[in-house]
Amino acid sequence: MSSSKGQFEQGYQPEVQHQSLPGLEKDLKPGSLPDHLPTPDGGSQLYKAAGKLAGRKALITGGDSGIGRSTAILFAMEGADVFIAYLSYEEEDAQDTKKKVEEKGQKCYLLAGDLTSQANCKKLVETAVKELGGLDILFNNHAYQMMVNDIKDLSEDQWLHTFNTNVHPFFFLSKYALPHMKPGATIINNASINAYIGRPDLLDYTATKGAIVSFTRGLANQYVAKGIRVNAVAPGPVWTPLVPATMNEEAIKQFTSPMGRPSQPSEIATCVVFLAAPDSSSITGQVIHANGGGFTTS
Numbered sequence: 001m002s003s004s005k006g007q008f009e010q011g012y013q014p015e016v017q018h019q020s021l022p023g024l025e026k027d028l029k030p031g032s033l034p035d036h037l038p039t040p041d042g043g044s045q046l047y048k049a050a051g052k053l054a055g056r057k058a059l060i061t062g063g064d065s066g067i068g069r070s071t072a073i074l075f076a077m078e079g080a081d082v083f084i085a086y087l088s089y090e091e092e093d094a095q096d097t098k099k100k101v102e103e104k105g106q107k108c109y110l111l112a113g114d115l116t117s118q119a120n121c122k123k124l125v126e127t128a129v130k131e132l133g134g135l136d137i138l139f140n141n142h143a144y145q146m147m148v149n150d151i152k153d154l155s156e157d158q159w160l161h162t163f164n165t166n167v168h169p170f171f172f173l174s175k176y177a178l179p180h181m182k183p184g185a186t187i188i189n190n191a192s193i194n195a196y197i198g199r200p201d202l203l204d205y206t207a208t209k210g211a212i213v214s215f216t217r218g219l220a221n222q223y224v225a226k227g228i229r230v231n232a233v234a235p236g237p238v239w240t241p242l243v244p245a246t247m248n249e250e251a252i253k254q255f256t257s258p259m260g261r262p263s264q265p266s267e268i269a270t271c272v273v274f275l276a277a278p279d280s281s282s283i284t285g286q287v288i289h290a291n292g293g294g295f296t297t298s
Helices: 066-077 088-103 118-132 156-166 168-180 203-226 242-246 249-253 265-276
Strands: 036-038 044-046 057-061 081-086 108-112 137-140 186-190 229-233
Touching: 036 265, 057 066, 057 118, 057 168, 066 081, 066 088, 066 137, 066 265, 081 088, 081 118, 088 108, 108 118, 118 168, 137 168, 137 265, 156 168, 156 203, 168 186, 168 203, 186 203, 186 265, 203 229, 229 265
Parallel strands: 057 081, 057 137, 081 108, 137 186, 186 229
Antiparallel strands: 036 044
């Protein structure tokens, strides 16, 4: 049964539901709150922007739904134009995100494509730079996961697909984006709490997220003296279309955090805004653990 509690209230639990991969925002029940944040009474309020990204140009992968969608909207509220990448199956979600960004007064460009292709990664960066007129922020956000309880049952094809989706495009996109970036630019990677707790039923996904943490730290060390910062966010349970598309009934029933509820994508997006903005000017090679109290060792 669906809980009657608000999505920011302690004890809220999403209803059990299932979607086909990769999952769609339009079919999520209830839908996420992309531009709202919690109030002390468990309610919500509109995100309060302060022009932190005025004039900036951002590329977001997986920008059609979930954390990517909320980040695109918050970036727009802060004054940035955005370019979002997504899969063709997600076209309706992408168009809705574009509409919401434009309602905030900023430009939004779209490109559908499979980022497991190196050529598509290069095309994405080149198209984004052309349409945006430059590139200041890259948010590597897209991901694939699928639950398998035992390594003996984890197929080689799934292992390779997970790495081809979650890791290799982060390398390609960063490599192709950096020549267009100037001092003050930022790269933000989406990691996960699972890299730190070692979730057993998401072994391949967990391994890719560990690779992303190490990639973030190594790339940050390469570019810190050049004025370009590289950081990551490591979300805990967040209510996005990926959950009903990849998790079984029992996992969805237990989908919560020590905070007493899953996070909303907007609560991760605020961390991405912080890492993209001058407020975090002395932070590089770091990971923000937005996990609702699932304490980890950074």
